[in-house]
Amino acid sequence: MTLESFRDELAATACTIAAQGKGLLAADESNGTIGKRFAAIGVDNSEEHRRAYRSLLASTPDLDDAISGVILFEETLFQDSVDAGGQPGPPIVELFQSQGIVPGIKVDQGVEPLAGGLPGESWCTGLKGLQERAARYYARGARFAKWRAVLKISPEGCPSELCVRENAWGLARYARTVQEEGLVPIVEPEILMDGDHDIETTAAVQEWVLRTVYEALSHNGVFLEGSLLKPSMTLPGKDCASAPSPDQVAQFSLRTLERTVPVSVPAILFLSGGLSEEEASVYLNGINRAISPAPWHLGFSYGRALQQSCLKHWAGHDVHGGQQALLARARANGQAAQGFYVSGSEPSDGTPLYEANYSY
Template identity: 90%
Template sequence: MGLENFRDELAATACALAAAGKGLLAADESTGTVGKRFAAIGVENSEEHRRAYRSLLATAPGLEEHISGVILYEETLFQDSVDADGQPGPPILALFQERGIVPGIKVDQGVEPLPGGLPGESWCTGLKGLQERAARYYARGARFAKWRAVLKISPEGAPSELCVRENAWGLARYARTVQEEGLVPIVEPEILMDGDHDIETTAAVQEWVLRTVYQALAHNGVFLEGTLLKPSMTLPGMDCSTPPSPDLVAEFTLRTLERTVPVSVPAILFLSGGLSEEEASVYLNGINRAISPAPWHLGFSYGRALQQSCLKHWAGHDLAAGQQALLARARANGQAAQGFYVAGSEPSDGSPLFEANYSY
């Protein structure tokens, strides 16, 4: 149909996802990544268990009070649910839709080494056939999409000019392509936390990356009012000797965004990027406390930082305990998205979630 036919719908979807006090549940882990999560709790990585776990997410009571959208993996988008007694139910997608939670879909096909780049640099694949896949996902009921580009900071000089430009262009081509089929693109240029660099270094690199991304989006005629940005918070490397305070993270993150992100973008939904559940909430809270009103909705799009406790309490069989843990972190982040989360007021697993060179 083309972008012009979807402009009003794209803007409306983006605004729905940018609802005050809400964010996204990123449940788009690949089958392999879910297997790692299940292995940690002693659960077999079978379709039956994946269906049961994603049904748990879709039926958590009151989830819609804090979650505006859910990012799904392709298997889940086309999968039917199962109830607490193991009986088949409606499509998992429909369970989210019934509660006003907008379903979305991960459309990138993972990262590969970047030819000509520095060691460890990557580019994101999945543009071939994307328009046809996007049309199929829209027909199924998805209304937004996600594409994750990955950049790293290293002593060898990464990210290189080639890496920044290649990933920015890939994000822009993806964004324009899915908008043509009615899906709001989440633009995700993640800067990994690996390394011992300071927060000033991260800020300089992130400004460069975001400027380049928005230049590429402009070149491709992307409709910004129908997009969302999913960036890393501006943080030092995980091995930096001095952990940052929430106030410092807020200062550098907001400065970076104010210098680079157009106000026509409805929402900035931060990724957790290896932060613990509690850290992800506390830093988000600090960012929202530091600016009011902000030119964008400052929310969250968390995967591990919403699901770690949930997985451990579920452990393959305890539906109620898993849902209770999920709702606790959803409440925490809903409050943090408004700047009034009290640290430690909601239960948390507390364990670190950082994984070097994280991929899924």
């Protein structure tokens, strides 16, 4: 098979994910990372508990009202579900599909230190064997993929030219490779919130990064109409003395995207990147209120900002409570993706979610 043979399907899948008022549930935490989440609620990190929790997500009624797709970890893509009573059920992927939620898969294999880069810089691994893995994931039902590159801003000069170019090229090679096997690539160049830099600095770096990414995608012949972008919102460093207003976040985020992202890309799905559940909804709402109509669907691809309250209410046993908490944050973000979310109108546990040098 070739990209050409999948072109129409890739475009259709991307448009399905880019549905109005919807976004992605990022449930692709590695076993180590989900273990940290479970430890916070007193649940052992066992295969049984991971299966039960991901089954909770997949069986949440009416989740498709605000969720168009779900990013899965490889273990979950091949797991069968269990019901609230612990009885075996159909494959987890089929539960999502039964609601019209498109399954996707995290395909990168994590970051490693970048040889020749500045201290703390990384590159993303996983290209070896990717074509074969992508074909296997497609056969299992996945229809899109995700690859996360990580960049940071620091007084020492990060990100370096080498780091930006290496991560842009890795994203482009990944994107072209999975398109050859029928998977829509989500391109994710995340700029971490670590640091005390101002929002203008973030905007300048993010413009550079995104321009370089789309140059690399072009060189690799990536079909943009069958791709999606998952960027950070344009935010100051977490330790910046002045916190931005939702209007400022909207102004800088939109300016950055308008200067760098082709309109042929169907959707821009923001990552939450350590924002609290409520902050992620409020900022997304501000972005959508500031531009109408936008040249792209401006949605969300949230992990912690959709699941924090869900995990807390589930606590290893309360499936209904966990599902209701998940639905509340899904509704909030579905409304924010249309610019009419009212802050505080949906419950949230309010826990800060920022982690320095976040990995998963």
